[in-house]
Amino acid sequence: MIFMSVYIEKYSTRAQELLKYMRDIRLAATRSENWATYDEQFRLKIEKNPNLSWGNIHGEYWLLHITSPTVHNSVSVQSQGYRTNTQNRGNYNSNAATLSNNRTHKKSQGLSGGTISSYISGVSYHHKIQGIQDTTKFFIIGKALEGIKRIQGGKRNDIRAPITVQLLSDMISCLDKVCKNKYEAALFSAVFSVAFFGLLRVGEITTSKSKSVINGSNLTISDILVRRKVLELRVRWSKTDQKGKSVTLLIPENGKNYCPV
Incomplete structure (x- = not known):
């Protein structure tokens, strides 16, 4: 005074x-x-x-x-698990303490530093779109993420085995034994082979409850054209085509049991 x-x-x-x-x-x-x-x-x-x-x-x-780390603010849609465990519910306005706690929670789940950074980017987006101060850019948050990446020692080895042509053939050969009927077997055979030879992501050839059929991003029969020994497939939307410009893929016939044509 x-x-x-x-x-x-x-x-x-x-x-x-x-x-x-x-x-x-x-x-x-x-x-x-x-x-x-x-x-x-x-x-x-x-x-x-x-x-x-x-x-x-x-x-x-x-x-x-000043701000208590127990302030009841949510961080993002991707942080639903953290909000459930900590009863942290509210709007998207997150303080630095909440973000730091969420980062610790994600690390305890075994997530990589890169994955945690992706979640934090989602938080940043919601702050910016609402005109709220972006607390994800604070010094303590950046240093926390840097520390996690340093402890984890860079990129972790991917233990998932790649899908080879032989593995694809074996998977399709087993469909008759595990599917309910011939239609279901043919459906999965088409999905597996088209996704493999078209180099498609899962989200580019499937749909989910969270994505409306009306939005025009789903694959439909009108996107498929079978010409002589070639399958033309129009991909309306992809991870690298967020504006929906679309691209047409040409997949040739190969005469095998895993042939997409």
């Missing part, structure tokens, strides 16, 4: 800013015992850069020292 009185007397033009700052400090004192640390760091910041306004809360310092 004494410091503020002296400062206001010396810089009368900034009195309004200082009054706002005093209000913020009183609020901080009611929320956390670390309010003095926030005050100290904020003053050091002002000392280094006198042009900063006393009237604006320093977002990163406030979230680090």
